[in-house]
Amino acid sequence: MSDVVLCVPACEGPVRKACDVTGVTAVVASSGRLNEIASLEPTDGFAGAIINASAFPFTEAMNLCRQLRSRERSSGPVILLLDHYQLDDLTFREDLFDDFVVGPFDVSELATRLRHRLRRSGNDTVAPRIDHGGLSMNLETYQATIAGRVMDLTYMEYELLRFLATNPNRVFTRETLLSRVWGYEYYGGARTVDVHVRRLRAKLGEEHAHLIQTVRSVGYKFGTSNEFDVS
Amino acid sequence: MSLMHSQAQYVLRTVEERGVRFVQLWFTDVLGRHKAFHVTPAELEDALDQGMTFDGSSIDGFSRTSESDVLARPDLTTFQLLPWYEEGTGIARVFCDIVNIDGTPFDGCPRQQLRRVLDGALAQGYNFYVAPEIEYFYFSSASDAGRPEPLDRGSYFDLTTDDVASQLRRRTVLTLEEMGIGVEHAQHEDAPGQHEIDLRYTDALTMADTVMSVRHVVKELARQAGVAASFMPKPLVGVQGSGMHTHLSLWRDDHNAFIGDGPYGLSEVAVKFMAGLLHHAPEITAITNQWVNSYKRLMPGGEAPVGVEWARFNAAALVRVPSVKPARIDSTRLEYRSPDPAANPYLAFAVILAAGLRGVNGDYPLPGEGEVVAKLPQSLGEAVDLMAGSELLHETIGEHQVEWFLRNKRTEWDAYRAQVTPFELDRYLPLL
Secondary structure, X not given: OOOEEEEEOOOOHHHHHHHHHHOOEEEEOOOOOHHHHHHHOOOOOOOEEEEEOOOOOHHHHHHHXXXXXXXXXXXXXXXXXXXXXXXXXXXXXXXXXXXXXXXOOOHHHHHHHHHHHHHHOOOOOOOOEEEEOOEEEEOOOOEEEEOOEEEOOOHHHHHHHHHHHHOOOEEEEHHHHHHHHHOOOOOOXXXXXXXXXXXXXXXXXXXXXXXXXXXXXXXXXXXXXOOOEEO | OOHHHHHHXXXXXXHHHOOEEEEEEEEEOOOOOEEEEEEOHHHHHHHHHHOEEEEHHHOOOOOOOOOOEEEEEEOHHHOEEOOOOOOOOEEEEEEEEEEEOOOOEOOOOHHHHHHHHHHHXXXXXXXXXXXXXXXXXXXXXXXXXXXXXXXXXXXXXXXXXXXXXXXXXXXXXXXXXXXXXXXXXXXXXXXXXXXXXXXXOEEHHHHHHHHHHHHHHHHHHHHHOOOEEXXXXXXXXXXXXXXXXXXXXXXXXXXXXXXXXXXXXXXXXXXXXXXXXXXXXXXXXXXHOOOOOHHHHOOOOOOOOOEEOEXXXXXXXXXXXXXXXXXXXXXXXXXXXXXXXXXXXXXXXXXXXXXXXXHHHOOOOOOOOOOOOEEOOOOHHXXXXXXXXXXXXXXXXXXXXXXXXXHHHHXXXXXXXXXXXXXXXXXXXXXX
């Protein structure tokens, strides 16, 4: 199933971040017109839609929802973003959307609702878990197991493993990992990454330590294949 | 979503999923003794959010007349389940920084003293890495009656038959690995019952936490096996004591700043760091060797250093420049050999770095290889006197701690001097 989410009329700030966190691809239909939307639609359809009703006239937003609903092909769950004073206008229109979030928009709330709705609609590409070579990570409960054995990870170990495992077979430099996973300067500098990789390998155990491979004079990659792309 | 917030969420969720019943909040007093209090999951959210208030006046080195309440604030990146408890009695730990009620760093908190020195190094672009070798003894019991009996009769690198001590050391290493603590190797040391665990380098703050964890795990697993482990620097007469040789390197932008074209492949930074370390070594010894007993290890004839000198091979030198394999040039480092495993690791790493940085920023000459330029203090009394006059220590660990430390250590030294020892009775009573 598709992982493309339709955003109307924009995908900025918290909406963009929520899409990133959820791991979906956002496409933007700024006009909110059906022909623009149809031109953006991937062959396997939209996974869902986020309509920001606080960013254009409310009745137009409702019309768009109605049009999406009456299309032959489903657009997936529709999440409405609105201002609190628009809440009353939702009365008798509950059938036009699947969920709503009231501004100011919180990234974690939006991401949670988006993920929840996508999963309820049977979209399993938005996986709440990662499975790879004996490693299984449940992204909702923060639990990781290796060959069925629970791993006790610290937060940064978990975040590093999650980042590597969501991007298997790609090589990352220490600097990239430091900025993408830590995002702040730590006493360890770039060697912090080495230290954490070592800790993760220790926790993965000898048998599975090779899941994180060292790519000489470049950095690290996750996965068992010998092919990789340098990013 | 802030980093702090997502860390807290991770911790709370893990506690819930893994059925954690208690979370231990760990910290250390000025002497490096391990302190903890336990909170239930119900209390945890509040503790993570606000910190936990406690009366600091009962903790060594924390006491102040006017303000005694302080706050333990968990460092969420250190949250870790403790693997040696049985399934179903989940217990986790998290290290804490101690802060004043108004949120400012508390002067008496060794962990933050180290942070402060590390911040100073970072401001100059340096990351400080350390890798200690921790030696300790297993004894058949911890009872205070009678002499301590070493648990085995092995010696250096001996592959002893599978006795209790070897099994225990192996279990300890596996437990440490489960906690994500990298062990380079573990071996039988020189003396009977003496073992060594060498840790893989990390940044100094992580390593100070790790040393606290290692000491705890070693003792806890020994206790579970019905024996005792001790990090006392010199528990037995006539055999080697236990040291904590510490390997040091500075890194800048992902490169080891100690690599260069100088003697033994050292850079100018490394040479200057070594000069600073040698220059300030006598005055920081009260921190790296803080007990009366520490000075019974620092004796001539053993592998422990006595004179202030550097060398490549001499195991009795204070600073050694270890050989580096050509393919592993990144492991270029200095080894500082006086510290013992009963030191406060936070303060020890802080003063070692501060001494080295003085060298990097100053203009101390490096003595010739093997040239003894000074002596390390020979007793706690001497060490404390040197500390009292040390501007470096006042600056590095602060007035509050120096003052408390001097008072505490002078009392200890005076109490020791007042003893009439079995040595004196055996030797003098028949003669004099």
